[in-house]
Amino acid sequence: MPMNTQGRPTQAGTATRSAVATFSGNRGLDHEEALIFEIGTTEKSGVDLPAPPKHTSRLGGLERKMPIGLPGLSEPEAMRHYVRLSRMNYAIDSGIYPLGSCTMKHNARLNEKMARLAGFGDIHPLQPQKTVQGALELMELLGTYLMELTGMPAVALSPKAGAHGELCGMLAIKAAHDAQGSKRNVVLVPESAHGTNPATAAFMGYKVKSIPARHDGTVSVDAVKSALGPDVAAIMLTNPNTCGLFEPEVAAIADAVHAAGAYFYCDGANFNAIVGKVRPGDLGIDAMHINLHKTFSTPHGGGGPGSGPVVLSAALAPFAPVPFVAKTKSGYRMVEDTGVDEAKSAFGRLTAFHGQMGMFVRAMAYMLSHGSDGMRLASEDAVLNANYIRAGLSDLMSQPFGDKPCMHEVLFDDSWLKDTGVTTLDFAKAMIDEGYHPMTMYFPLVVHGAMLIEPTESESKASLDAFVTTLRALASAAKSGDTERFKGAPRLAPRRRLDETKAAREPKLVYTTPTKSAAE
Ligand SMILES: *Cc1c(COP(=O)(O)O)cnc(C)c1O
Secondary structure (H helix, E strand, C coil): CCECCCCCECCCCCCCCCCCCCCCCCECCECCCCCHHHHCECCCCCCCCCCCCCCCCCCCCCCCCCCCCCCECCHHHHHHHHHHHHHCCCCCCCCCCCECCCCCCCCCHHHHHHHCCHHHHCCCCCCCHHHCHHHHHHHHHHHHHHHHHHCCCEEECCCCCHHHHHHHHHHHHHHHHHHCCCCCCEEEEECCCCCHHHHHHHHCCCEEEEECCCCCCCCCHHHHHHHCCCCEEEEEEECCCCCCCCCCCHHHHHHHHHHCCCEEEEECCCHHHCCCCCCHHHHCCCEEECCHHHHCCCCCCCCCCCCCCEEECCCCHHHCCECEEEEECCEEEEECCCCCCCCCCCCCECCCCCCCHHHHHHHHHHHHHHHHHHHHHHHHHHHHHHHHHHHHHCCCCCCCCCCCCCCCCEEECCHHHCCCCCCHHHHHHHHHHCCCCCCEECCCCCCCCCEEECCCCCCCHHHHHHHHHHHHHHHHHHHCCCHHHHHCCCCCCCCCCCCHHHHHHCCCCCCCCCCHHHHC
């Protein structure tokens, strides 16, 4: 296939949808699309601006001498370019998105409408506070709801994603240790943890000590106890864990951690499994981030904005970051300074402003439209749906910890693929040809060839049945030696197997015009 210097097919029509060759390179009503630099020209413009009036330059000889080199397109060309690209993508709005640990649920249009109200969407963080009372009230109410749902007495709304929330919670824990003059330097992390947990601890300069998982995929209080010591600052544990299981000894783990003078950070990314059923505060957790963009809808994936508020226990509440919203007699006020000496133990500020307003509004709309009964029902349905998939596939696909009820996501491994010549990756790629986004692969790391499926509550029985039927057909094909179907997959996607690692490690972010020979 001809590639340009960017490692891309050189023209429309030469890409790799090889299964069915068409004259145009298009496939049905979906068009192949080249880079904007390859279809646009520097001479063209989508707008007709009047020539600038005569003026004397004030740039002192620093004017650009060369054309800027940006491609120009007419409006219909630009529109088609981006619409065609968008049709190569997959979204929760086009089908089930079973990416485990990510909680890809439906984003209600009502939430979008609310987030676009001018009083929320068009305001600026530096506006006088008396002009944004409604927005501050919403933040205060959201914080109150999050504390209510988690059973925790304090909340910091400013973290901008789950990983940022981890940093916030761990900085509060560090501030609490600093206030006691304690120099603890170790953080315990179970081996099933999301990569952001050890990354957060290491980023803050802690040594990460790994806790092994038991044969049933959970963490034992004994393993935690034997790792605890005077050097341990905190444990970072996910509950329900990344194997889709509720940690049965979580309360005993919290007791042991506290007895050793450490704090309990809970990764709350899987909160969707337990909203309205379990309050993390009742389990002895000191800090937990909530991925508003997972549990409380709001679009994510593909780099959409996140929001990771952190709830804190009474022990950590004094170490929460500023700013926060306070309700006073004369209205709502953003507290920027608590008067605590920052040089001593105060956390200070995590981000420039208050956090992700648009995500706050969407989460609030989700909460208000569901009500407390609806949020509980959503969790129950999320768990029910995951177990429905488990029951539909467990005779064909193996589960690392045996076939027993799971929480909101179901974990399979690759031992059932042994000797078929098909790997987890091949299986996932074959799902794309069937019109499904793959599940989470090779995570959690404790399980060989992991396939983690999280349907969420959004899916109907019909949608789950279609998904199960397709996966059963694929599983049977893999077992009956139809390796060609898998090795060549995806055959029907706009692109086939790309070197994603290389793309991430060596991204090409600058376009250079390909030389003639390189283009051929
Ligand atoms: C998604 C996730 C995170 C990180 O959240 P981001 O918002 O992507 O930063 C952390 N832990 C677990 C278990 C997750 O699923």
